[in-house]
Amino acid sequence: MMRLNALSLRGWLGRRKAGPTAFSTSKVERSATCGSCRHFNNDPGRLEREIKGLAALSSARASVRADDGICALHDRLAGRRFRCHHHSGIATLSRGSTRERCFATS
């Protein structure tokens, strides 16, 4: 039954989610993108080392990757502009000199 459901359009798309889990618009979360989180790393050399086979027929330095990186907390790829309840960043503000304390919203 579950497999038949997978073939339906709803199974394909999934249920529409309610509430803020998809992307939150609270003030705190707006300011906390993965790009400023210490769990996030988008160094292309590291991506090529950690994702097996990436450099064989593609590259972490290609435009298609945009600014994506690896979230070490969730072991997932994430966009630099993603937001997360477990943000734990040391954000660099303008000019790269001032640092914020880490925070989590969950």
Add this chain to the structure above:
Amino acid sequence: MAEELAAEAGAIAGSGPARSTSGWQELWLKEDWWSIWLGLGLVLASSLLYAQGLNLRWIAVTPARWSMPEQLVHDLIANAPRYLAQFTLWLVAFSIALKALGLRAARFVPGFILLYVLAVAIFAIGQWDQASAYNLEPPLVALLVGLAISNLIGLPRWLDDSFRVEFYVKIGIVLLGATLPVALIVWAGPIAILQASTVSVATFLVIFWASRWLGLERRLAAMLGVGGAVCGVSAAIAISGAVGGKKQDTSIAITTVIVWAIVMIFVLPLVARALSLHAGVAGAWIGTSEFADAAGFAAAQAYGNLVGKVPGIAGSTDQTLWAFTLMKVVGRDVWIGIWAFVLAIIATTRWEVSEGGGRPDPAEIWWRFPKFVLGFVVASLLITFVTWDLSLADYNRSAAPILVAPLKDLRTWAFIFSFLSIGLTTRFRELAHSGLRPFIAFSIGVVINVTLGFVLSTIVFAPYWESLTR
């Protein structure tokens, strides 16, 4: 618990703020743009020299055709200064680009010496007058030699800094633009988009549904689907980033794509040869049914090289590459941003996002756009402009051998660097264990992709691909 996880992960990550490569910085931080700078630099240099009655022939040296080993040795010795100059040109240009991309020039040099020596050997083998009789097509030989070295002998991993598969193939694609008239892009581009879109959507839906049927997670299903439908490994990494795919799943999708892409490098030209397909038709089919640019160019170049050497294959080598490029690059690759954007919307509004997510931004379509395609189009425009007032006869007599031929030879070098690099960086024992279900799901898509691509290329749109001429 969350704090413990965070602390542990932070220790692993150990990173400062992430580096942004968007905006103007992309111009020097992404290899797509560096392939444009280097490729267009060569096209521009060739055009300026042509205007002065000069050309790049001297530095675009290639081994001459030979039948006896002594002839080859004599040719290589006689042209040693030209090879040295060409090696220096590549070395300096690549070193500057790769340094800007964050790689160490000191590591690049020894690896590139090895790569260039192997490339000369591969090129020379391809120039043997009996090479086709023994199936010694340079792309296939380069791939096999690379695979043998990396999997049987082994090379230090730091040498991988020199084996930049994508970078080299993108430079080759930009140079290929110089040989493809703009009129052809305009004329055949829409057909390529129509054929490629038909096959891409069908392939994606089949792989996605098969993956879900087999119980795979949606994000992995999407990575596999777009990997098969659009641009292989590049698509898998782009979609993974867009939908927040698991790192392990990303490796699984990439491994699956690599295995099939390498199999297809050999299978597609072999089947096309058995059926004596027209060069343009075969190029279109390979462009529809291969999974990665570099792998596809290896297959297309291998088949194109057979024209004139194997009886029964009509057309020209250029037609194979033109049809392949129009289908793969124009028909499939340029749409990756749209695939990523649409799937990001679905992922963030429909799929479970317990951890992480973000509001999809339409600008993602541009961020992920394979920018080297712009270089390909500009190169075509530039050469079309330079040769605007020439008749076809004049073009073939003066511009083709002086302006375009050296660029074609330099393009062949770039492709051989890429084909060798595929083998040298593909270490089968290091690839992720993909498991049977992703492989089965992807394989079902391969059957649909190859069959549909074959029917559209050889029957429905065959007249277009057969008449792809200047």
